Amino acid sequence: MMLTMLYEGKAKKVFATNNxxxxxxxxxxxxxxFNGEKKDVFLDKGRVNLAFTRYFFELLHSHNIKTHIVSFIDDVSLKAQKVNIIPMEVVVRNKSAGSICKRLGFQKGMNFTPPLCEFYLKDDSLGDPILCREHIRYMDILEEKELSEIEQTALEVNTVLSEHMDSFGVTLVDFKLEFGKTAEGEIILADEISPDTCRFWVKGTMESLDKDVYREEKGDLISSYKRLADILGLKL
Incomplete structure (x- = not known):
């Protein structure tokens, strides 16, 4: 049966179902x-990222954090609730790395206590600019109550993931989340959680186990992802 594609992004395709x-x-x-400026294809990357997404989303489900996941179909596909993706990326930072160092001159590896929660407009053509709460209100992206709900959920996700990764000797440096609204107006976590969307360092070092290996050409991307999976006991 031919599926109707509703959307294609940089890392995923979304198809309609009978429901x-x-x-x-x-x-x-x-x-x-770098917002799509650097592009490559890696055999098995989709399968590996879905395995991580399943691992992390099931962990969040065990802590009563709702996501869009309905079921997992195969190694590269999942079934999800249809949501309207909120055009905003939420970034939680426990340490300084990446764009915040370039933007504000922070030394890499500085601790953020409490964690820093940032919002970015989801628009590659504008370079995903950072948003303040007033921008979000004036652009009618979210109401203040909804934004506070998303911020609280993002910080809860951070607590769960940080503590979990720390128990395996891995530091969660930062990560990106996306949220969507269901037909009933409920806001839930969507998209994915994987080494594509997180920065993971070997604890006590700045050794990357994430997409920085690709961004900074520090080694083989899939090998680094599989190394993280081995640390977590995740079978790929």
Whole structure:
């Protein structure tokens, strides 16, 4: 049966199903960096990222954090609730790395206590600019109550993931989340959580186990992801 594609992004394709409230999300093998300026394809990347997404989302479910996941179809596809993705990326930072160092001159590895929560407009053509709460209000992206709800959920996700990764000797440096609204207006966590969307360092070092290996050409991307999976006991 031919599926109708609703959307194709840098790392995923979304297809319609017979249920208007559900979609199929297919994980591609594509890798991008710097808002799509750097592009490559890595065999098995989609399968590996879906395995991580399943691992982390099931962990969040065990802590009563809602996500869009309905079920997992195969190694590269999942079924999800259909949501309207909020055009905003939420970034939680426990340490300074990446764009914040370039933007504000922070030394890499500085601790943020409490964690820093940032918002970015989801728009590659504008370079995903940072948003303040007033921007979000004036652009009618979210109401203040909804933004506070998302911020609280993002920080809860950070607590769960940080503590979990720390128990395996891995530091969660920062990560990006996306949220969506269901047909009933409920806001839930969507997209993925994987080494594509997080920075992971070997504890006590700045050794990357994430997409920085690709961004900064520090080694083989898939080998680094599989190393993280081995640390977590995740079978790929």
């Amino acid at each position: 208007p409230q559900e979609v199929i999300v297919y994980f591609k093998d594509d890798a991008t960096a």
